[in-house]
Amino acid sequence: xxxxxxxxxxxxxxxxxxxxxxxxxxxxxxxxxxxxxxxxxxxxxxxxxxxxxxxxxxxxxxxxxxxxxxxxxxxxxxxxxxxxxxxxxxxxxxxxxxxxxxxxxxxxxxxxxxxxxxxxxxxxxxxxxxxxxxxxxxxxxxxxxxxxxxxxxxxxxxxxxxxxxxxxxxxxxxxxxxxxxxxxxxxxxxxxxxxxxxxxxxxxxxxxxxxxxxxxxxxxxxxxxxxxxxxxxxxxxxxxxxxxxxxxxxxxxxxxxxxxxxxxxxxxxxxxxxxxxxxxxxxxxxxxxxxxxxxxxxxxxxxxxxxxxxxxxxxxxxxxxxxxxxxxxxxxxxxxxxxxxxxxxxxxxxxxxxxxxxxxxxxxxxxxxxxxxxxxxxxxxxxxxxxxxxxx
Amino acid sequence: xxxxxxxxxxxxxxxxxxxxxxxxxxxxxxxxxxxxxxxxxxxxxxxxxxxxxxxxxxxxxxxxxxxxxxxxxxxxxxxxxxxxxxxxxxxxxxxxxxxxxxxxxxxxxxxxxxxxxxxxxxxxxxxxxxxxxxxxxxxxxxxxxxxxxxxxxxxxxxxxxxxxxxxxxxxxxxxxxxxxxxxxxxxxxxxxxxxxxxxxxxxxxxxxxxxxxxxxxxxxxxxxxxxxxxxxxxxxxxxxxxxxxxxxxxxxxxxxxxxxxxxxxxxxxxxxxxxxxxxxxxxxxxxxxxxxxxxxxxxxxxxxxxxxxxxxxxxxxxxxxxxxx
Numbered sequence: 241x242x243x244x245x246x247x248x249x250x251x252x253x254x255x256x257x258x259x260x261x262x263x264x265x266x267x268x269x270x271x272x273x274x275x276x277x278x279x280x281x282x283x284x285x286x287x288x289x290x291x292x293x294x295x296x297x298x299x300x301x302x303x304x305x306x307x308x309x310x311x312x313x314x315x316x317x318x319x320x321x322x323x324x325x326x327x328x329x330x331x332x333x334x335x336x337x338x339x340x341x342x343x344x345x346x347x348x349x350x351x352x353x354x355x356x357x358x359x360x361x362x363x364x365x366x367x368x369x370x371x372x373x374x375x376x377x378x379x380x381x382x383x384x385x386x387x388x389x390x391x392x393x394x395x396x397x398x399x400x401x402x403x404x405x406x407x408x409x410x411x412x413x414x415x416x417x418x419x420x421x422x423x424x425x426x427x428x429x430x431x432x433x434x435x436x437x438x439x440x441x442x443x444x445x446x447x448x449x450x451x452x453x454x455x456x457x458x459x460x461x462x463x464x465x466x467x468x469x470x471x472x473x474x475x476x477x478x479x480x481x482x483x484x485x486x487x488x489x490x491x492x493x494x495x496x497x498x499x500x501x502x503x504x505x506x507x508x509x510x511x512x513x514x515x516x517x518x519x520x521x522x523x524x525x526x527x528x529x530x531x532x533x534x535x536x537x538x539x540x541x542x543x544x545x546x547x548x549x550x551x552x553x554x555x556x557x558x559x560x561x562x563x564x565x566x567x568x569x570x571x572x573x574x575x576x577x578x579x580x581x582x583x584x585x586x587x588x589x590x591x592x593x594x595x596x597x598x599x600x601x602x603x604x605x606x607x608x609x610x611x612x613x614x615x616x617x618x619x620x621x622x623x624x625x626x627x628x629x630x631x632x
Numbered sequence: 633x634x635x636x637x638x639x640x641x642x643x644x645x646x647x648x649x650x651x652x653x654x655x656x657x658x659x660x661x662x663x664x665x666x667x668x669x670x671x672x673x674x675x676x677x678x679x680x681x682x683x684x685x686x687x688x689x690x691x692x693x694x695x696x697x698x699x700x701x702x703x704x705x706x707x708x709x710x711x712x713x714x715x716x717x718x719x720x721x722x723x724x725x726x727x728x729x730x731x732x733x734x735x736x737x738x739x740x741x742x743x744x745x746x747x748x749x750x751x752x753x754x755x756x757x758x759x760x761x762x763x764x765x766x767x768x769x770x771x772x773x774x775x776x777x778x779x780x781x782x783x784x785x786x787x788x789x790x791x792x793x794x795x796x797x798x799x800x801x802x803x804x805x806x807x808x809x810x811x812x813x814x815x816x817x818x819x820x821x822x823x824x825x826x827x828x829x830x831x832x833x834x835x836x837x838x839x840x841x842x843x844x845x846x847x848x849x850x851x852x853x854x855x856x857x858x859x860x861x862x863x864x865x866x867x868x869x870x871x872x873x874x875x876x877x878x879x880x881x882x883x884x885x886x887x888x889x890x891x892x893x894x895x896x897x898x899x900x901x902x903x904x905x906x907x908x909x910x911x912x913x914x915x916x917x918x919x920x921x922x923x924x925x926x927x928x929x930x931x932x933x934x935x936x937x938x939x940x941x942x943x944x945x946x947x948x949x950x951x952x953x954x955x956x957x
Binding site (some may be wrong): 341343372373374375377378382384385386388391392394396399401402403404405406407408409410411413414421429432433435436437440443444596598599601604605606 | 655657679681688689691693694696697698699700701702703704705706707709721724725727729732733734735736737739740741742744773775777798799827874877916
């Protein structure tokens with residue numbers, strides 16, 4: 241060993257450590273009735289921030305409800321909801337600077353909304369129309385926005401974790417007082433990229449917040465089939481990383497933990513792991529039916545812990561929200577989303593030429609040849625290619 | 633001009649690029665103070681500091697993911713994978729992530745300022761896991777460029793071009809030639825254009841195509857053929873993706889014959905792609921079947937390395953078979 245990184249205590253009888261050796265408490269600030277624990281230390285929050293957080297939660301609920309419906313009607317091909325995990329996402333993003341770089345998994349669109357992604361932008365992506373920033377190339381909910389420092393989602397799980405380490409390193413090298421923030425589920429944490437990314441971040445001293453949504457399931461797989469250790473948090477300690485476990489359905493706990501994690505990461509150029517304990521109230525995706533692997537009773541129990549309702553009670557207690565205004569807010573977003581669906585689904589798909597753009601910085605001669613052959617073919621059989629035949 | 637070996641040329645290219653671009657970082661297993669197991673990054677940490685040339689933990693998927701993150705956020709990332717045989721743990725990050733970064737985001741994000749350098753190829757008693765030539769796994773991936781130099785001059789110019797190219801590049805260095813190939817290398821900063829093959833020797837009877845360390849083999853075989861009165865046109869492909877169809881096709885239209893040589897196994901190797909394309913482009917000009925002289929469809933063997941390799945003698949025989957077809 242070049243440097244002593246291990247302690248040197250010795251014993252003279254065999255004794256094993258087990259997962260109970262590591263006591264990991266769960267941070268809770270907000271109680272079910274909307275009051276805070278007596279000894280709780282509250283995050284930095286004022287009425288404007290609280291209102292923006294709640295507004296984002298309501299929008300996300302409405303969007304999820306409406307777009308799942310749109311998927312059921314066959315208007316979009318695929319959808320995934322954030323339901324039950326809004327506090328984990330919005331509570332954490334609200335602790336960030338707008339220029340902190342977000343790398344997400346796929347169930348974090350509430351964070352993108354918080355940053356300013358418009359209803360139209362959500363729709364354009366889901367309908368793969370020509371106004372989509374991603375040019376209609378990826379499945380619905382694979383959002384991204386350079387302007388909002390939210391890197392484009394990709395389907396392969398956990399690949400964004402070591403990437404976040406690289407982004408964190410780049411922020412440090414560029415002398416920016418910003419962090420990379422990486423969201424992932426507890427299932428993704430079983431991928432090799434989780435290990436690679438966290439270990440590298442700790443060793444290379446990168447300002448990154450690793451934010452794990454431990455929602456109990458990876459599609460149908462419950463956590464007891466995912467890991468045998470003390471959740472995800474115990475691993476952070478193993479990597480030599482500042483680590484905290486929070487109640488992911490407690491907006492104030494998530495906000496407080498993330499605020500302090502961010503300050504620490506920047507101050508020390510070091511990563512922090514946050515494990516937010518929550519529950520995936522919805523199906524995994526529009527292609528999934530959870531009744532095949534979990535009970536209605538279990539779901540009903542977790543409905544009692546609805547993070548948005550808990551936060552709403554706190555807002556009402558504070559006098560920052562009135563029931564009538566809440567009803568109005570829901571109504572307003574329902575109308576807005578419905579109207580945006582109607583607009584987005586009428587916008588044409590991107591021009592066929594986009595099929596060869598952005599593979600490289602410039603299309604290669606081979607790609608140009610393939611495109612021109614494709615166009616000739618489509619001209620011959622236009623009825624078989626209705627999306628592009630009319631606009632060659 | 634100065635005489636140097638391929639490692640020195642690679643080292644000089646890295647140093648020049650780092651000097652010119654303060655956002656550039658070099659990293660991988662043992663590349664820091666030690667300077668790399670082949671010494672390709674020797675002296676870079678001393679010159680540019682620990683923050684710009686450093687060791688990573690031993691994790692290829694981590695190195696590749698980290699590189700993607702750096703490049704996605706305004707840095708120039710030059711990652712080393714210690715042996716090409718160990719690039720497979722990084723395959724997902726390279727194929728699903730690096731290659732598709734720009735396309736999938738509609739150009740909102742890209743990792744164009746990224747190079748994976750990796751020593752490849754056999755001939756050094758490296759057995760299964762220190763000998764492989766995995767280029768064809770990458771040439772099938774749209775979004776990647778794949779580059780292989782044949783000598784020190786090419787290594788320096790192609791590496792500088794790869795680092796500055798606006799697309800992710802997998803740069804395979806023929807480790808058999810690291811010290812064995814010594815030659816004049818132009819001083820200072822220069823680039824060799826990617827995507828362009830080079831006609832190394834003009835000829836009229838048959839076109840021979842290879843890349844990297846196998847270029848030496850082609851030249852030897854061409855010399856042997858010359859003694860039999862056969863005139864070979866020898867071409868270094870240099871960039872495998874995207875590859876220079878025109879230079880190969882023009883040559884084959886002139887010679888009427890084509891032989892492709894690579895160390896990697898025959899089946900699914902890049903020679904298959906070249907053969908199929910040239911057959912299509914030059915059908916009326918071909919006077920004999922396109923010949924592929926490649927590694928066997930086996931894992932890379934240790935004791936039978938000499939038998940496995942598509943050497944000059946095998947190539948010479950294939951040349952004669954082609955011209956007498």
